[in-house]
Amino acid sequence: MRRMLDGVRAAGLKLTPQRLAIVRELAEDESHPTAQELFERLRSDQPTMSFATVYNTLDALSTAGLCAALSLSPGSGRFDPNMAPHHHLVCDRCGAVRDVPSVPALDPPAEDAMRREIARVAPGFEVRSVEKIMRGRCAACISPKKTRTT
Amino acid sequence: MRRMLDGVRAAGLKLTPQRLAIVRELAEDESHPTAQELFERLRSDQPTMSFATVYNTLDALSTAGLCAALSLSPGSGRFDPNMAPHHHLVCDRCGAVRDVPSVPALDPPAEDAMRREIARVAPGFEVRSVEKIMRGRCAACISPKKTRTT
DNA sequence: TTGCAGATTAGAATCGTTCTTAGTAAGAAA
């Protein structure tokens, strides 16, 4: 909350009542709300708040590095025929996706620590699949002179 | 391709020309196509193919475990105020999301191996963030008797 | 060969997100 408001100022963004309300709603929320959910919750206090404002503000916050925008919904977007264990390299600029074969990642003590963490924050959760997404910039987007698009 | 077709039969799904075309298009494709992209590519060969069929088939394939449906698009869906390094636990049934503080995961040799893999499959790629999503079932969805919904 | 459960088609409907435009107000400067 404090951190986020300070960040809003630091990013040169105006601190409007709408933004204050959105920050207040989001900052301590651990449920990973959607824009829709935030909008519904805010509507009682801010009956004139518009949808676009919620999206604009969330976009501004995540651009400023004050919150993260996640796409966690299963079963949407892209399809991958590779069923061998692997991770994904996603270029934030051009959207290209590459598979990376997974290497045995966790040493046994670290694996135990992770299991304990999971048991602590979500007792009884049964993990069925693990997906790792590494975002960044692909070579073509870092130095566009040498390469063509696509 | 072969694996996927065998899988279609094994799952008790009918092998229609449309499905054959979709499998043919997807099976060797490493570009993680969207349903739209597949549809456009297929349209020349199968001018009567409908969108719904592409979606239905991809859904059937991923339900049968023959391909994976990924949501890799950045900046959509859910928002997370937690900017400390952490992973996500997503329940496939109720959609609940929980943060898991990340433990130091990779031992140095494994980390090196991962770096080498990345350099091999995507030379020059600059990783800026890593996101780990563990999907499965939360305790409430495994034994619904003891808990209420939400 | 036939029967039928399951698949397909076309297009309407729905959902989440973004855009547009006119009006508003935060906050810097005087």
Place this chain on the structure above:
DNA sequence: TTTCTTACTAAGAACGATTCTAATCTGCAA
């Protein structure tokens, strides 16, 4: 404190992706 500039907001239309619907068709088991 007042003014001014510029960024922000409201409202709803537009958009793109996905799902639904209802009618028709077909793969394949018997």
